[in-house]
Amino acid sequence: MAGKSGNAFDVDLFKRLLRYTNPYKLTFYYVAVAAILLSFFSVARPYLTKFAIDDSIVPKDGDNLIFYITLMVIALVLEVVCQFSFIFFANWLGQQVVRDIRVKLFEHMLNFKKQYYDKSAVGRLVTRAVSDIETIASIFSQGLFMIISDLLKMLVILGVMLSMSWRLTLLVFIVLPFILYATRVFQKKMKVAFEEVRTQVSNLNSFVQERITGMKIVQIFGREETEYERFKDINNKHRNAWVKTVWYNSIFFPIAEISASITVGLIAWYGGLKVVESDTLSLGVIIMFIQLVQMLFRPLTHIADKFNTLQMGMVAANRVFEIIDTQSTIENNGTKIAKNLIGDIEFKDVRFSYIKNEEVLKGISFKVNAGETIAIVGATGAGKSTIINLLSRFYEIDSGEISVDNTNIKDFTLKSLRNEIAVVLQDVFLFADTIMSNITLDNKNITEAEVIMAAKQIGVHKFIETLPDGYYYNVKERGAMLSSGQRQLIAFLRACVSNPSILVLDEATSSVDSYSEQLIQEATENITKGRTSIVIAHRLATVKKADKIIVMDAGEIVEIGSHQELLQQENGYYRNLYEVQFIQEEV
Missing domain, CATH: 3.40.50.300 (P-loop containing nucleotide triphosphate hydrolases)
Incomplete structure (x- = not known):
């Protein structure tokens, strides 16, 4: 069922997860619409800034400037409303989904054979039923819809850029492939790293749960020092798994920031020359492009970050569905009701x-x-x-x-x-x-x-x-x-x-x-x-x-x-x- 370790995304697993949103289709569509509107309203502000500079500030037209400022305020208010709706209902949807999955998981676990529990660590099952399922909620609150919103925002930004100046847009495209490639590599590495994190979290939970439950035995036989050393070893593995994710983040995000700065520098250099040498570009276009480049590269880093969240949620979903898919229940095909038995x-x-x-x-x-x-x-x-x-x-x-x-x-x-x-x-x-x-x-x-x-x-x-x-x-x-x-x-x-x-x-x-x-x-x-x-x-x-x-x-x-x-x-x-x-x- 699950994708191979290292694959950036498991489509089948994701489709299965999305089926849990079916009872909440209206909310799902509402959040999707809010994400679309959010992408347009966020781009509207730098677009209006361009006209405010070229049509009002440069010609010194105060009345026209007030008009554009009013439009920007309206766009800002609409953006805030969409953002509130998006964040609130995306989180609400995520909690509804994890509630349903948790109920299904627990119901399934209630009917497992005793033999399943003989072979399964309690700590791992608790991790699956509590923290792993809670991580799934982040797919909707911080992952899926955030990525959709950022992708839409990037498409709108590129469309506006192309409509204003294909030459300046070409400068953006010179740098863009490098950051896209870095994002792709980053996603694959983080998928593997997060799988290791979830494994170590499960091992840590299982160890702590068992030792606390059996603390009396540990103390009776004087095993405190031994268990302390074992805990340190498990805890170190847990730390190392998280440090690996920190290492990948510390490499990727500086690359993204440098790429954005280089692009802004190229636009300022090339656009400035064109403004000085000829009238083919306006000051407003250059300012707009600088703003849009920052808005373009910021979603890229957000997508990478949110994709991490999405992947972590997918890893957790994979582990939860493994239990749901486990066929370890006693057949219950009987139709007779045992009541007031004689007792033979x-x-x-x-x-x-x-x-x-x-x-x-x-x-x-x-x-x-x-x-x-x-x-x-x-x-x-x-x-x-x-x-x-x-x-x-x-x-x-x-x-x-x-x-x-x-x-x-x-x-x-x-x-x-x-x-x-x-x-x-x-x-x-x-x-x-x-x-x-x-x-x-x-x-x-x-x-x-x-x-x-x-x-x-x-x-x-x-x-x-x-x-x-x-x-x-x-x-x-x-x-x-x-x-x-x-x-x-x-x-x-x-x-x-x-x-x-x-x-x-x-x-x-x-x-x-x-x-x-x-x-x-x-x-x-x-x-x-x-x-x-x-x-x-x-x-x-x-x-x-x-x-x-x-x-x-x-x-x-x-x-x-x-x-x-x-x-x-x-x-x-x-x-x-x-x-x-x-x-x-x-x-």
């Missing part, structure tokens, strides 16, 4: 791999009857968490079938399926919001009374009430104001109030204290009654009470049975696990 679950020869040809689940099959509580145990990496990820369709299976209530989960709409499955993870994520918002996730169907009732059932109501604002206490980023046990209780309460048909606890008690675990165990017994529940746990209390235990090893089911049934198997995997790990909890 069946895995039939399910195979799955995160990385191609590296299977994590190797043809597993099992059935969970409605209302049963099953526990899944096994060593780390055995595939336990993968099972619940597949049940909620966070990933697509390679082969086999997963069904709920004798219906393939692919036949359900994705939203309705996930609404029927509540998951409590070991690593609890809380938003920087109130406890109430973190529990309901702003679901209008869940009332405050229902939340309080569930909290009392679990036994956390008193704990929440002790906080400064109770249920409206802001837990800050990632729930930093709460302990790990308290965060776990909030997550458990969040699962309870959603009233799921299927409850999944993924090692939900592994990081909580004994008191919090006791609260969760009591609540678990209450909400799992008559509800299908899948528990991934290392703690004996949860495992023993399960109706069925699935024992996994290296992506395969090695044993299935109740606690007592599995203990009776000589040299069984579960029995060995129990003797090594679980029995210590009973001592």
